[in-house]
Amino acid sequence: xxxxxLNGQYLYENHDIKYLPNLHISLNKKxxxxxxxxxxxxxxSKEKNAVKxxxxxxRLLRKEKVKLIADPELVMIKKTSQNYTRIHIVTHKNDESxxxxxxxxxxxxxxxxxxxxxxxxxxxxCKGGKIVNxxxxxxxxxxxxxxxxxxxxxxxxxxxxxxxxxxxxxxxxEFYKNTENYSIPKELINKKPSEYGGYMVWGL
Numbered sequence: 001x002x003x004x005x006l007n008g009q010y011l012y013e014n015h016d017i018k019y020l021p022n023l024h025i026s027l028n029k030k031x032x033x034x035x036x037x038x039x040x041x042x043x044x045s046k047e048k049n050a051v052k053x054x055x056x057x058x059r060l061l062r063k064e065k066v067k068l069i070a071d072p073e074l075v076m077i078k079k080t081s082q083n084y085t086r087i088h089i090v091t092h093k094n095d096e097s098x099x100x101x102x103x104x105x106x107x108x109x110x111x112x113x114x115x116x117x118x119x120x121x122x123x124x125x126c127k128g129g130k131i132v133n134x135x136x137x138x139x140x141x142x143x144x145x146x147x148x149x150x151x152x153x154x155x156x157x158x159x160x161x162x163x164x165x166x167x168x169x170x171x172x173x174e175f176y177k178n179t180e181n182y183s184i185p186k187e188l189i190n191k192k193p194s195e196y197g198g199y200m201v202w203g204l
Contacts, residue, residue: 044091045070049165071100093125128158162197
């Protein structure tokens with residue numbers, strides 16, 4: 001999503017880009033999604049909006065299996081994520097770690113411990129789409145999305161820069177009404193670009 005401001009209004013330009021950091025990934029593109037989705041939400045218990053977002057997801061997916069886990073440690077994420085087809089994380093991020101109440105988890109460790117073949121992984125955190133080392137060759141890029149693409153995750157959602165908490169709630173409220181579409185909610189157009197974080201949708 002690209003945007004500009006003209007006469008006090010924000011203009012948005014959307015592009016779909018076909019991209020594979022490694023052509024060998026195309027060999028694994030054929031995948032069968034689970035008939036029944038099971039979602040786990042990891043959230044910061046001391047952030048009012050994070051708690052609200054987690055409860056919203058639980059309400060929207062009440063006909064499915066949903067588990068809310070507050071302030072997990074890495075060992076808890078490793079243990080519980082194996083039993084779910086969708087992962088949703090809403091918390092703070094600082095440098096290369098995500099921060100829950102009383103728990104700091106390195107992003108590399110987190111991504112490495114998440115299971116293969118997830119249907120979706122949503123990171124409602126600031127600058128989750130950051131590429132750590134922009135090597136000459138994209139195969140060497142390092143980011144949340146690149147790591148999870150290699151783990152055959154069907155849909156990965158991150159952010160280019162800081163994410164406003166209210167924008168995060170709007171996203172979740174709309175996204176989980178139709179998870180097969182994987183589109184960015186139109187309601188975010190009413191938010192300033194500095195608030196909604198520059199959503200990025202990666203998928204196989």
